[in-house]
Amino acid sequence: MKKFRALLILIVIAAFLCACGKKKPKLVESGRFIKLSTTELGSVETYKMYTVNVEITKAGNVRIYASDFNKWIPTSAIPEEVFNIDPEAAAELYELVEKSGIATLRDNVGNRDQTEGTKKLITVYTTDGEHTTGGMNPSNRTFTKVYDKAYELVRERLFNYISTIDKQQLDGMKLRASEKLSVVSKDKSVVLDNQRINDVYILTPDDEYLDVDSSGMMPVRGDTAWTGSEKESYYVALLIDDDTKFSLMMKTELCSEEFPDSYDLYMGDRILFTFLVDKQIATNAIYVARTNNLEEAQRIVDELSQGLMH
Numbered sequence: 284m285k286k287f288r289a290l291l292i293l294i295v296i297a298a299f300l301c302a303c304g305k306k307k308p309k310l311v312e313s314g315r316f317i318k319l320s321t322t323e324l325g326s327v328e329t330y331k332m333y334t335v336n337v338e339i340t341k342a343g344n345v346r347i348y349a350s351d352f353n354k355w356i357p358t359s360a361i362p363e364e365v366f367n368i369d370p371e372a373a374a375e376l377y378e379l380v381e382k383s384g385i386a387t388l389r390d391n392v393g394n395r396d397q398t399e400g401t402k403k404l405i406t407v408y409t410t411d412g413e414h415t416t417g418g419m420n421p422s423n424r425t426f427t428k429v430y431d432k433a434y435e436l437v438r439e440r441l442f443n444y445i446s447t448i449d450k451q452q453l454d455g456m457k458l459r460a461s462e463k464l465s466v467v468s469k470d471k472s473v474v475l476d477n478q479r480i481n482d483v484y485i486l487t488p489d490d491e492y493l494d495v496d497s498s499g500m501m502p503v504r505g506d507t508a509w510t511g512s513e514k515e516s517y518y519v520a521l522l523i524d525d526d527t528k529f530s531l532m533m534k535t536e537l538c539s540e541e542f543p544d545s546y547d548l549y550m551g552d553r554i555l556f557t558f559l560v561d562k563q564i565a566t567n568a569i570y571v572a573r574t575n576n577l578e579e580a581q582r583i584v585d586e587l588s589q590g591l592m593h
Contacts, residue, residue: 308386308409310377315340317380318406319433322351324419325399329353330452335445337437343373345437347444356455364444368436376432380407385429386414392426393418405430462551464590466521466569469545474534475527475569482522483587485580486568517580519587520568531564538562550590 310316315338322334332353338346347364355361380386386407393402397419404417405426416426434441466475523531538544543561547554548571556572571587574580 307381307384308407308411308414310341310381310386311408311410312341314408315346316377316408317429317433318404318408319430320404320406320417322402323400324402330356330456331449333448335441335448337433337441339368339373339376339433339436341373341377343368343370345440347437347441349444349448355452357451358455359451362444362447362451364440366440372436376429376436379432380429383425383429385416385425388414388416388423388425390416391418392416392423393421395419403430405433462590464521464587465549466571467547467549474531474546475521475523477591479523479527480521480591481524483584483591484520484522484568485577485584486518486520486570516573516575517577518570519572519574519580519583520570521587523567523569525567528564528567531569535560535562535564538564548587550587555587 317339319337320334321336323331333349333355334351335347335349345364345366345368349361352361385405386409395418400420402417402419403421403426404415406413406415417430421427421430464475464477464480465473468474535544538560540561543559546558546560548556548558558571572580572583574583
């Protein structure tokens with residue numbers, strides 16, 4: 284029994300000495316030494332589904348940027364915010380991070396049972412590599428102490444940045460909503476809206492009576508492999524389903540070359556094209572534009588495709 288106790292004491296002492304001898308990872312001296320990443324999860328509007336990141340250097344350089352969007356709606360590039368904070372404050376944060384032991388904190392310190400709230404991550408950059416820790420609504424004292432200290436240094440600029448991103452997303456949504464495709468007849472009734480237009484294609488005259496059952500023969504939108512002569516005509520067509528086709532067959536039953544119907548293709552409140560229907564629509568493709576230039580046809584297709592992204 285005494286031998287067992289002595290052996291147990293030796294094991295404990297050895298483990299203690301190993302623990303004492305283990306050095307904490309040393310933070311990098313230049314470049315970012317810490318990154319905060321924050322993501323709102325759960326009942327969140329689509330335009331707010333993204334991650335905002337804050338990187339800080341020991342010298343006080345800060346970079347804020349957003350990533351991992353569910354959908355970046357504007358056509359402009361995602362903005363970044365770069366500025367400087369008080370070097371002494373950055374040095375204090377550096378010291379706190381180095382002494383806190385966060386570089387060896389377990390990967391997940393969040394509430395595993397929660398699925399809604401804020402996912403917070405801290406990444407620290409050491410001479411041995413980087414380490415990320417955090418999780419959903421974390422309450423770990425070491426984590427929150429470091430996170431809150433870093434957050435306080437950039438709080439106002441971070442709030443303004445998030446407000447800017449959200450505004451750009453909302454403005455983009457409004458713009459997209461105002462650029463939906465629709466086909467309007469001469470009596471100003473909406474014949475087709477973007478919910479009834481399945482796709483936009485480039486067709487050649489040979490495909491004049493192409494039916495939806497043969498849609499595999501169509502070039503894929505945005506990826507056409509057509510290599511026809513410049514003298515040939517390229518048609519931009521809207522693809523509709525059978526139910527819509529049958530409805531238009533009834534509406535255009537009396538159309539002829541002598542008595543054609545006139546239709547306007549709108550994007551939002553802008554008329555892009557006016558086209559004539561001089562015979563009964565009996566296919567799943569409605570021609571709205573014609574050009575002898577393939578690049579021009581592709582440009583039209585790209586523009587009209589934007590009107591379907593709602």
